[in-house]
Amino acid sequence: MLLLCSAFLIGIVFLTGCTKINNTSNDPVPVHDTFTIASKIVNENRVINVWIPEAYAKEGNPLPVMYMADGGVKEDFPHIANTFAKLIKAKKIPAFILVGIENTQRRRDLTGPTEVAEDKEIAPVVGGSEKFRAFLKEELFPEISSRYKTTSDRGILGESLAGLFVMETFLLQPDMFTYYIAFDPSLWWNDNALVKAAKNTLGHLPADKKTVWFAGSSDI
Numbered sequence: 001m002l003l004l005c006s007a008f009l010i011g012i013v014f015l016t017g018c019t020k021i022n023n024t025s026n027d028p029v030p031v032h033d034t035f036t037i038a039s040k041i042v043n044e045n046r047v048i049n050v051w052i053p054e055a056y057a058k059e060g061n062p063l064p065v066m067y068m069a070d071g072g073v074k075e076d077f078p079h080i081a082n083t084f085a086k087l088i089k090a091k092k093i094p095a096f097i098l099v100g101i102e103n104t105q106r107r108r109d110l111t112g113p114t115e116v117a118e119d120k121e122i123a124p125v126v127g128g129s130e131k132f133r134a135f136l137k138e139e140l141f142p143e144i145s146s147r148y149k150t151t152s153d154r155g156i157l158g159e160s161l162a163g164l165f166v167m168e169t170f171l172l173q174p175d176m177f178t179y180y181i182a183f184d185p186s187l188w189w190n191d192n193a194l195v196k197a198a199k200n201t202l203g204h205l206p207a208d209k210k211t212v213w214f215a216g217s218s219d220i
Contacts, residue, residue, distance in 0.1 A: 110129060158185075
């Protein structure tokens with residue numbers, strides 16, 4: 001089952017302004033955990049930032065987890081963590097643990113393969129989303145579960161190329177997450193291949209409920 005909106009997601013967009021979510025200039029870095037995973041899948045060390053809501057410290061109950069690319073302290077992580085804190089305090093969303101993955105080669109990790117020459121010019125290496133997704137599923141998920149009390153519900157959010165990764169994951173491996181949040185995803189990638197294939201892929205969604213929130217600033 002696919003749901004295209006919820007009060008939870010509307011609250012996030014309300015506080016982020018439904019615009020660029022990577023403007024962190026006015027956002028203080030919140031108290032958070034940081035650790036490094038030596039990934040065998042992407043063959044490099046990856047820095048992980050984790051923000052934990054007050055409810056977790058006070059009550060100790062398992063919580064769902066929201067993952068995000070662009071998750072460095074100099075990227076989108078502070079803004080989204082502070083947004084979550086405000087929404088949770090206002091009781092507009094339930095408590096979530098936020099997990100930010102700091103970038104190394106952003107354009108490599110967040111793009112799938114492409115046959116378009118102009119796409120291939122944006123970075124020395126592109127098309128690494130499959131490996132990055134495997135890193136999340138096979139290495140990061142178990143690490144987070146071992147460090148924190150979590151429920152089976154997971155979400156992922158991202159903007160621009162990270163939004164492309166969110167939508168690609170939803171269409172190719174929808175079982176990975178319960179919630180998908182894509183801000184202005186770069187669906188032009190590979191000549192709109194994801195959009196063109198969507199009619200077929202949407203017909204093969206799993207039976208369990210998935211929630212997708214999509215916001216775009218222009219026509220696809």
